[in-house]
Amino acid sequence: MGKHYPKSFKEAFSIASQDEVKGNTFLTTEDKKYLFTNLTIKVNKINTLLKSKGLERGDNILLSLSHDFDMFCMCFAMILNGITVIPVDPNTKKNKVKGILSNARIDGWIIDKKNEEYWSLDSSKKHIVFEASKASENSLINRLLKKNNTQENTLDSAIENCVEDNNYADISPDTVCFLIYTSGTTSDPKGVLLTHNNIISHLATLSNQYQLKKDSVLLNILPCFHVDGLIQGPILSLFNSIQLVRPFRYQISKIPDLLDTIYKYKISHFFVVPTMLYMFDRFSTNPKEHFNTKEFKYLISSAGNLESNFWNRFMTKFDVKLINVYGLTETVAGGLFCGPDEETWKPGSIGKPIDCEAKIIDADGNTILNNEVGELALRGEHIMKSYLHPKSNPDQNGWFFTGDLVERDSEGFYYIKGRKKNVIIVGGVNIYPEQIIETLNQSPLIHESFVYGEINEVGGEKIIAAICANDNVEIGDIKAFCNENLLCNQIPSEIHLLDKLPTTASGKVSKELVIEKIKKVKEQSNEKHSSGDIKEKIISVASESFNYNFKDYEINLGPNDIDGWSSIAHLDFIVQIEKKFGLEISVKEIMGIDSISKSIEIVNNKISR
Numbered sequence: 001m002g003k004h005y006p007k008s009f010k011e012a013f014s015i016a017s018q019d020e021v022k023g024n025t026f027l028t029t030e031d032k033k034y035l036f037t038n039l040t041i042k043v044n045k046i047n048t049l050l051k052s053k054g055l056e057r058g059d060n061i062l063l064s065l066s067h068d069f070d071m072f073c074m075c076f077a078m079i080l081n082g083i084t085v086i087p088v089d090p091n092t093k094k095n096k097v098k099g100i101l102s103n104a105r106i107d108g109w110i111i112d113k114k115n116e117e118y119w120s121l122d123s124s125k126k127h128i129v130f131e132a133s134k135a136s137e138n139s140l141i142n143r144l145l146k147k148n149n150t151q152e153n154t155l156d157s158a159i160e161n162c163v164e165d166n167n168y169a170d171i172s173p174d175t176v177c178f179l180i181y182t183s184g185t186t187s188d189p190k191g192v193l194l195t196h197n198n199i200i201s202h203l204a205t206l207s208n209q210y211q212l213k214k215d216s217v218l219l220n221i222l223p224c225f226h227v228d229g230l231i232q233g234p235i236l237s238l239f240n241s242i243q244l245v246r247p248f249r250y251q252i253s254k255i256p257d258l259l260d261t262i263y264k265y266k267i268s269h270f271f272v273v274p275t276m277l278y279m280f281d282r283f284s285t286n287p288k289e290h291f292n293t294k295e296f297k298y299l300i301s302s303a304g305n306l307e308s309n310f311w312n313r314f315m316t317k318f319d320v321k322l323i324n325v326y327g328l329t330e331t332v333a334g335g336l337f338c339g340p341d342e343e344t345w346k347p348g349s350i351g352k353p354i355d356c357e358a359k360i361i362d363a364d365g366n367t368i369l370n371n372e373v374g375e376l377a378l379r380g381e382h383i384m385k386s387y388l389h390p391k392s393n394p395d396q397n398g399w400f401f402t403g404d405l406v407e408r409d410s411e412g413f414y415y416i417k418g419r420k421k422n423v424i425i426v427g428g429v430n431i432y433p434e435q436i437i438e439t440l441n442q443s444p445l446i447h448e449s450f451v452y453g454e455i456n457e458v459g460g461e462k463i464i465a466a467i468c469a470n471d472n473v474e475i476g477d478i479k480a481f482c483n484e485n486l487l488c489n490q491i492p493s494e495i496h497l498l499d500k501l502p503t504t505a506s507g508k509v510s511k512e513l514v515i516e517k518i519k520k521v522k523e524q525s526n527e528k529h530s531s532g533d534i535k536e537k538i539i540s541v542a543s544e545s546f547n548y549n550f551k552d553y554e555i556n557l558g559p560n561d562i563d564g565w566s567s568i569a570h571l572d573f574i575v576q577i578e579k580k581f582g583l584e585i586s587v588k589e590i591m592g593i594d595s596i597s598k599s600i601e602i603v604n605n606k607i608s609r
């Protein structure tokens with residue numbers, strides 16, 4: 001590779017502590033910059049805190065903090081001590097946490113206080129609980145008003161009197177660094193074991209492939225509890241001693257501000273998922289200007305396949321080179337790279353394997369030739385050690401079977417052709433319908449359910465649920481159960497109550513017959529409500545898009561009030577309104593829709609013209 005890369009997290013942290021680095025910016029958020037010296041001091045103090053609480057090498061510790069900088073510092077301190085980090089989103093539903101606790105040996109937990117009781121954690125375990133630090137606690141307005149922002153029981157208050165301890169022992173490369181859950185509720189969550197060697201070796205691959213330099217600046221606002229947000233965010237930043245920018249939570253209304261960030265912070269590498277690209281395409285007003293800076297190099301898409309026509313159209317419209325990364329949690333973050341170098345770049349493909357081996361196998365396990373479709377298998381240093389409860393994947397020879405069906409052309413480029421696994425991709429995240437069915441069927445309201453994915457108009461897929469329920473059960477009742485028991489990205493976009501689930505002759509539920517039956521139900525529903533007023537129809541669309549049973553008096557609720565009002569759901573809401581009323585809503589109008597009442601006003605104005 002030429003360039004020297006750290007051989008361990010200890011070496012990477014040591015480099016970040018050097019005089020020529022520690023004055024540089026590590027993390028930029030909406031209202032604050034954190035230097036590498038802030039990072040190293042805090043991590044060293046946390047090291048003292050961890051030891052005082054009895055946390056030690058080999059412990060499996062659940063980590064869930066909502067404040068980014070606190071989360072990153074705690075994560076680094078744990079890694080440097082040889083503690084296995086189990087990252088969990090603070091917004092995770094309690095039944096999923098229960099599934100993790102029953103699946104893994106948990107020695108303790110470090111979390112936001114708000115979840116201590118909600119998750120019903122065992123207080124006899126090693127644990128540290130913090131009040132969530134306020135992101136705006138050092139804001140200018142608070143300083144001007146001399147507002148007292150002192151919070152008790154935050155991470156900062158916990159380490160205030162701790163001495164700095166930078167004594168970190170050498171960690172074996174085979175030590176498990178992360179235990180990351182890719183799916184699951186209670187019966188079969190998939191815990192992926194990633195070693196220090198898996199992570200470090202792949203960080204070198206990512207750094208080399210992305211051509212990172214000392215002045216590179218990363219923009220990555222993906223969730224830091226998944227590999228694309230965590231590995232290709234703060235960990236890649238620490239590994240290279242470069243700046244990471246995470247200005248705010250991703251929302252449609254902030255897309256202009258997000259794209260302006262490229263100029264503001266001199267971004268060189270911007271990490272996205274395909275759904276974000278579709279939104280940029282829809283809502284950008286000056287496409288050729290956004291990436292036209294001397295510092296910007298690459299727009300990097302991961303966690304999903306890119307359709308070739310959209311890929312080429314996007315690059316032409318925005319005048320930017322778009323590269324794509326194929327990887328899974330089980331492969332750390334990548335494996336095959338389409339770009340940026342010309343040798344691996346071919347829009348429409350997932351590129352070629354870098355620093356690993358790839359082969360395509362048929363149903364009998366035989367390696368097949370070019371221009372034939374089969375399952376992709378990968379082998380390399382970045383391939384996970386195993387699942388928490390080992391299966392035959394990876395096999396005894398180190399081959400990991402991805403479950404994705406691919407084809408290789410004569411030039412060595414790989415193309416996704418389908419999925420062997422029954423997976424729905426929502427916003428770049430793998431969602432397993434079996435896990436949703438399992439949760440739905442636990443409800444006393446439901447006899448039977450079936451879940452599948454359907455391509456939506458905003459890129460990616462949406463979740464459809466067909467349900468046989470008790471008499472007098474309404475869709476709103478089912479949605480309430482989903483909101484309580486499923487993650488936001490697991491909640492079905494559409495719920496259809498059927499008298500029974502159609503099956504094949506063998507008694508197996510038929511996806512094709514379910515789709516056909518739902519289509520008939522929709523047609524009947526459209527006829528039934530064709531004379532309804534605008535308000536009623538928009539409330540119906542909103543309830544479906546946001547997985548929330550809106551009442552007439554709740555039409556002033558908006559994104560900050562409804563958990564399901566994500567950027568993807570917002571765009572789906574707009575698309576469904578346009579289809580239902582046969583009109584087009586402008587970008588400016590879309591940005592201004594911050595409540596159901598505002599959308600009703602816009603549609604009324606357009607129809608009355």
